[in-house]
Structures are given as structure tokens and as C-alpha cells.
Amino acid sequence: MTKDGWLIVGNGSIGLLWASKLSELGEEVTVVCRSSVPSAPLEVENEDEWGATQTRRYNIEFTDKNHLTGKYTKTLLCTKAFDLIPAFLDIRAHTKKRGIVATLCNGMGAQHDLIPHLKKHQNLWAGVTSEGALKLSPNSVRKTGIGDTFFGLIRDSEQCLFADAFPFPDVQSANVEQRLIEKVAINAVINPLTAIFSIRNGQVLEQPIRPIFDAAINELAQAMRSQCFKYNAHTKNVTPESLHQRISTVARLTAMNCSSMYEDVRNLRRTENEYISGFFHREAQEDTPLQDFFYHALNDQEHLEEHKKKLLTMYH
Ligand SMILES: NC(=O)C1=CN([C@@H]2O[C@H](COP(=O)(O)OP(=O)(O)OC[C@H]3O[C@@H](n4cnc5c(N)ncnc54)[C@H](OP(=O)(O)O)[C@@H]3O)[C@@H](O)[C@H]2O)C=CC1
Ligand SMILES: CC(C)(CO)C(=O)C(=O)O
Missing domain, CATH: 3.40.50.720 (NAD(P)-binding Rossmann-like Domain)
Structure with missing residues (x-):
């Protein structure tokens, strides 16, 4: 039937x-x-x-x-x-x-x-x-x-x-591949930061997280513009400013939300790390030290407190 x-x-x-x-x-x-x-x-x-x-x-x-x-x-x-x-x-x-x-x-x-x-x-x-x-x-x-x-x-x-x-x-x-990549970039910034620091989406725009948020966006924009990036056809026009504007808007519009990754971490559930920071960790040809840091920190949640302190020291 x-x-x-x-x-x-x-x-x-x-x-x-x-x-x-x-x-x-x-x-x-x-x-x-x-x-x-x-x-x-x-x-x-x-x-x-x-x-x-x-x-x-x-x-x-x-x-x-x-x-x-x-x-x-x-x-x-x-x-x-x-x-x-x-x-x-x-x-x-x-x-x-x-x-x-x-x-x-x-x-x-x-x-x-x-x-x-x-x-x-x-x-x-x-x-x-x-x-x-x-x-x-x-x-x-x-x-x-x-x-x-x-x-x-x-x-x-x-x-x-x-x-x-x-x-x-x-x-x-008509350009869903571009939207998928743009969305994974949004998630690769908001989700790990909210999950590592146990904060709501809007707090990524505030101190003391803001410098890490800015650095993560600049790093991703550079990686996405690189000619060696497999998806470059969809991302070559990305600028640090455009990415910044897009990710800040999502953080503002969902300010009171706990990201899906933060929810997963606090409920001790498996996260989508492999498909978010893991994606850039594997695919970006440029250096993406922050994405690599997020990826490893979320795969090592027993030491999240230490990773958190290290990130704060690196960016202050
Ligand atoms: N929540 C949000 O605000 C946002 C979420 N997203 C994304 O949307 C997607 C879904 O997120 P979200 O709804 O929050 O995730 P949840 O973990 O809340 O829900 C996923 C659901 O899928 C169910 N499920 C898994 N496998 C099966 C199966 N074989 N048969 C039937 N049900 C199954 C799970 O069942 P069970 O209850 O047994 O675990 C669970 O209820 C994720 O990729 C997330 O990152 C995107 C934007 C915002
Ligand atoms: C848009 C956002 C960041 C909303 O929280 C999301 O996609 C998520 O939580 O996974």
C-alpha cells in the first residue's frame, strides 16, 4: 500500500x-x-x-x-x-x-x-x-x-x-553543497566552543571566548579559500568578514540555545565531532590548528577541563 x-x-x-x-x-x-x-x-x-x-x-x-x-x-x-x-x-x-x-x-x-x-x-x-x-x-x-x-x-x-x-x-x-559547507563551518565554530566551555550559543560572542571564536573563523576562512581545498569551487568567495557575519548571526539568533554538541557532551552521548571538526581535520589542506585542537579535545572528554584551560591561555 x-x-x-x-x-x-x-x-x-x-x-x-x-x-x-x-x-x-x-x-x-x-x-x-x-x-x-x-x-x-x-x-x-x-x-x-x-x-x-x-x-x-x-x-x-x-x-x-x-x-x-x-x-x-x-x-x-x-x-x-x-x-x-x-x-x-x-x-x-x-x-x-x-x-x-x-x-x-x-x-x-x-x-x-x-x-x-x-x-x-x-x-x-x-x-x-x-x-x-x-x-x-x-x-x-x-x-x-x-x-x-x-x-x-x-x-x-x-x-x-x-x-x-x-x-x-x-x-x-540550487546550491546545497555550498550551504552544506557553510553550515559545517558554522557548526565547527559554535558547537565545539559551546561543548568545551559548557556555554550557550550566544556566549561565544562574549569574553573570554570571543578571541578564540574570532581566531577559529579566520582560520576556517583561510582553509576554505585555499585552492587545495576539495570543495574550493563552493567556497572560493568566502572571506573572513562574510564568514564572521554569518556565524555571528547564527550565534545571535540562537543565543539561548545549547548547541546539539553541548547537549550531547553534557548528556554523555556520542557527538558529531567526526563529521564537523573531523571533516576539516581531514579535508583542509591549510593548517587548521584550532580545528585540530577542537577535534582532539572532543575525542578526549575526560580531560576537557585541561583543554579548556589551555585554550584560554593560548588566546589571552
Ligand atoms: N537540536 C538542534 O537545535 C539542532 C540540531 N541539528 C542537527 O540535526 C540533527 C538531528 O538533531 P537532534 O534532533 O537535535 O538530535 P537528537 O539526538 O535529539 O535526535 C536524533 C534522534 O534520532 C533517533 N534515531 C537514531 N537512529 C534511529 C533509528 N535507527 N530509528 C529511529 N530513530 C533513530 C534517536 O533515537 P534515540 O532517542 O533512541 O537516541 C534520536 O531520537 C543532528 O545532525 C543535529 O546536529 C541542526 C540544527 C539545530
Ligand atoms: C545552528 C546550531 C548551532 C543551533 O544550535 C546547530 O546547528 C546545532 O546546535 O547543532
């Missing part, structure tokens, strides 16, 4: 947020959960313009992979980068062979690694989002930051049911 609604994989903050957005469009939404399957409706908390909390409820279906039926034409994977492929393989049998698969995860690498696992005529849309969200329980989420979201085709099959149109208004992007 063909299902024309959306199948969302992952009831984390982003999966719950997108379940509400799709539901608001009048779409049928099914969310596949790996752990506990909620029996209550989805709840989304948001602050109105006067700072009062508003809660909206949505009638969507929560289920687990063993109770899925039919084949979905539209699938949105909202997992961490390292879970993307196993999550798709879990539900692959329930995806339509000419349908679309979309991803919303940070970092670089996992999206492209998914391509060989797709069915023959499925289109793959890689998404990037700078919205902030905090999961409160398996069925509730709080919006914590304003941001934008874009999806672009990274695998285009002529026989896909949706041709090359993404079935959600105003999010389609």
Missing part, C-alpha cells in the same frame, strides 16, 4: 520540530522512534512576541520500525550524522522505489555516503537547518532559535515521482 504522507525517522528535537511543520501543512505524518514510542500527542513549545510560552498539539502517529506498514513516498531522516545510514536501512523496505528521501543532519559526509544505499529511482535531498530546538520528552520539543532550512538535490533520478521539486514550500536550494 502506498502512503502519500511523510515518514520522519527520529523523534529528536529536529524530527519533532519538522513533524509539527509538516502537520501544519496538512500532511499526514508518521514518526519512527528507536527508543520509547510516545502515546500522547506531539507538543511544541514556542515563545510568543511577549515572551509567554505557547504550546501547540499535533495529531501525528508515533511508531517503531516493527509496526510500520506500507511504502512511503516521502521520507525525512532526522538523526545524528553517524546514525543516518543504519536509520535508513531500518526503514528502507517501507520506502517507495520512486519516492524521495531527505536528510536533516549536521556535518559533512554522511549524506553522500547514503547514496549507494538508496533504491534505484529515489531522489536524495540533503537539508541544512540553523533552527534551534530542544527535546523536552519523547513527544515534546521547545523552539529555541530562529533559523532557516534548505534542501537541495544531491542524487537526481529522472524517474522519481516528484521530478526535481521538493514537496515543501520555500526551502528548495
Whole structure:
């Protein structure tokens, strides 16, 4: 049986947020959960313009992979980068062979690694989002930051049911590779700093973190402009000023948010370090000592306090 609604994989903050957005469009939404399957409706908390909390409820279906039926034409994977492929393989049998698969995860690498696992005529849309969200329980989420979201085709099959149109208004992007790289740069600055120093996003703009924030941006801009950088076609016009402006804006708009990496570190969960600082650590041909430092510090969390002190000494 063909299902024309959306199948969302992952009831984390982003999966719950997108379940509400799709539901608001009048779409049928099914969310596949790996752990506990909620029996209550989805709840989304948001602050109105006067700072009062508003809660909206949505009638969507929560289920687990063993109770899925039919084949979905539209699938949105909202997992961490390292879970993307196993999550798709879990539900692959329930995806339509000419349908679309979309991803919303940070970092670089996992999206492209998914391509060989797709069915023959499925289109793959890689998404990037700078919205902030905090999961409160398996069925509730709080919006914590304003941001934008874009999806672009990274695998285009002529026989896909949706041709090359993404079935959600105003999010389609023709230059998604550029957006993916720009987003990984944003995450490579905000996420490690917030995770190492246990601070909210907005605090990266303040003392004593500010000099490290500035240095991390200058270093990345230089690495991204280098002719030897594999993705140089998408990044050659990046300047320290433009990168600075973009990353500072995200930090301001999500000032009260705890980045996904900070949440992972404080909840003792695996981080996306490998797909964020790890990406620059492997791919940048220029020296990126700060990214290398972040990468090693986050792989050595038992000594985070020492890494923190060292960073502060180096930049003051
Ligand atoms: N939170 C934020 O503000 C932002 C997050 N992002 C990015 O979006 C992506 C998702 O983030 P976020 O929602 O915060 O992450 P979470 O860790 O909150 O959620 C990921 C969810 O995916 C679930 N999952 C993993 N594997 C499977 C599977 N096989 N089947 C079903 N569910 C599965 C996890 O299940 P379980 O509960 O069992 O762990 C978890 O609920 C990440 O790449 C993140 O970096 C981007 C911008 C902002
Ligand atoms: C945009 C930002 C920094 C929002 O917190 C994010 O992508 C994350 O937390 O991973």
C-alpha cells in the first residue's frame, strides 16, 4: 500500500520540530522512534512576541520500525550524522522505489555516503537547518532559535515521482553543497566552543571566548579559500568578514540555545565531532590548528577541563 504522507525517522528535537511543520501543512505524518514510542500527542513549545510560552498539539502517529506498514513516498531522516545510514536501512523496505528521501543532519559526509544505499529511482535531498530546538520528552520539543532550512538535490533520478521539486514550500536550494559547507563551518565554530566551555550559543560572542571564536573563523576562512581545498569551487568567495557575519548571526539568533554538541557532551552521548571538526581535520589542506585542537579535545572528554584551560591561555 502506498502512503502519500511523510515518514520522519527520529523523534529528536529536529524530527519533532519538522513533524509539527509538516502537520501544519496538512500532511499526514508518521514518526519512527528507536527508543520509547510516545502515546500522547506531539507538543511544541514556542515563545510568543511577549515572551509567554505557547504550546501547540499535533495529531501525528508515533511508531517503531516493527509496526510500520506500507511504502512511503516521502521520507525525512532526522538523526545524528553517524546514525543516518543504519536509520535508513531500518526503514528502507517501507520506502517507495520512486519516492524521495531527505536528510536533516549536521556535518559533512554522511549524506553522500547514503547514496549507494538508496533504491534505484529515489531522489536524495540533503537539508541544512540553523533552527534551534530542544527535546523536552519523547513527544515534546521547545523552539529555541530562529533559523532557516534548505534542501537541495544531491542524487537526481529522472524517474522519481516528484521530478526535481521538493514537496515543501520555500526551502528548495540550487546550491546545497555550498550551504552544506557553510553550515559545517558554522557548526565547527559554535558547537565545539559551546561543548568545551559548557556555554550557550550566544556566549561565544562574549569574553573570554570571543578571541578564540574570532581566531577559529579566520582560520576556517583561510582553509576554505585555499585552492587545495576539495570543495574550493563552493567556497572560493568566502572571506573572513562574510564568514564572521554569518556565524555571528547564527550565534545571535540562537543565543539561548545549547548547541546539539553541548547537549550531547553534557548528556554523555556520542557527538558529531567526526563529521564537523573531523571533516576539516581531514579535508583542509591549510593548517587548521584550532580545528585540530577542537577535534582532539572532543575525542578526549575526560580531560576537557585541561583543554579548556589551555585554550584560554593560548588566546589571552
Ligand atoms: N537540536 C538542534 O537545535 C539542532 C540540531 N541539528 C542537527 O540535526 C540533527 C538531528 O538533531 P537532534 O534532533 O537535535 O538530535 P537528537 O539526538 O535529539 O535526535 C536524533 C534522534 O534520532 C533517533 N534515531 C537514531 N537512529 C534511529 C533509528 N535507527 N530509528 C529511529 N530513530 C533513530 C534517536 O533515537 P534515540 O532517542 O533512541 O537516541 C534520536 O531520537 C543532528 O545532525 C543535529 O546536529 C541542526 C540544527 C539545530
Ligand atoms: C545552528 C546550531 C548551532 C543551533 O544550535 C546547530 O546547528 C546545532 O546546535 O547543532
